[in-house]
Amino acid sequence: AQSVTQLGSHVSVSEGALVLLRCNYSSSVPPYLFWYVQYPNQGLQLLLKYTTGATLVKGINGFEAEFKKSETSFHLTKPSAHMSDAAEYFCAVIPLGNEKLTFGTGTRLTIIP
Amino acid sequence: DSGVTQTPKHLITATGQRVTLRCSPRSGDLSVYWYQQSLDQGLQFLIQYYNGEERAKGNILERFSAQQFPDLHSELNLSSLELGDSALYFCASSVTTGLGDTQYFGPGTRLTVL
Numbered sequence: 001a002q003s004v005t006q007l008g009s010h011v012s013v014s015e016g017a018l019v020l021l022r023c024n025y026s027s028s029v030p031p032y033l034f035w036y037v038q039y040p041n042q043g044l045q046l047l048l049k050y051t052t053g054a055t056l057v058k059g060i061n062g063f064e065a066e067f068k069k070s071e072t073s074f075h076l077t078k079p080s081a082h083m084s085d086a087a088e089y090f091c092a093v094i095p096l097g098n099e100k101l102t103f104g105t106g107t108r109l110t111i112i113p
Numbered sequence: 114d115s116g117v118t119q120t121p122k123h124l125i126t127a128t129g130q131r132v133t134l135r136c137s138p139r140s141g142d143l144s145v146y147w148y149q150q151s152l153d154q155g156l157q158f159l160i161q162y163y164n165g166e167e168r169a170k171g172n173i174l175e176r177f178s179a180q181q182f183p184d185l186h187s188e189l190n191l192s193s194l195e196l197g198d199s200a201l202y203f204c205a206s207s208v209t210t211g212l213g214d215t216q217y218f219g220p221g222t223r224l225t226v227l
Contacts, residue, residue: 043203043218045218046216106155
């Protein structure tokens with residue numbers, strides 16, 4: 001079964017530092033990959049997605065992610081963290097041939113002033 | 114604002130009761146999805162409707178049912194409620210059922226079962 005693993009349920013970075021949130025998927029066939037953000041008491045908002053084409057995907061709020069087939073990874077990065085980035089981040093996958101969006105367990109990002 | 118609306122925002126009820134959660138998709142979206150978010154289970158896909166028809170089923174209990182109406186709004190019915198059904202229930206919508214279609218999420222309904 002297709003699954004997605006997020007390493008680190010909590011990540012803390014200093015304001016201005018690099019943000020790196022890790023996501024690995026299990027599949028022999030490249031799936032569709034997504035990163036969503038959830039701010040406190042709100043729904044999920046799409047940050048970016050990979051379907052086909054360029055493996056480096058740019059999203060909103062300065063985030064980007066790179067699809068690496070050889071590593072089955074889709075890590076999320078942002079060069080410089082801002083206080084407003086504090087939220088929970090979910091990696092999700094839709095395996096080819098399956099329309100069900102499967103979420104990772106989430107990573108709570110804390111920004112240290 | 115995603116354009117997806119959900120009502121009510123909060124719902125408090127007792128065990129054994131039945132509740133209905135409502136979702137209005139973004140204008141033009143034909144697909145509606147329901148998800149449950151709880152501390153122990155995380156975010157789980159429940160069910161999807163496309164243009165009034167059930168399209169895909171996930172980890173939805175038999176006590177739960179859903180439907181999508183001709184105006185494309187959807188309702189999730191939860192019956193014989195148990196304490197463990199307390200969770201945040203999200204609705205999402207997308208234009209079609211295309212793989213990779215972006216799903217836009219509503220703000221959720223927080224259900225508390227006492």
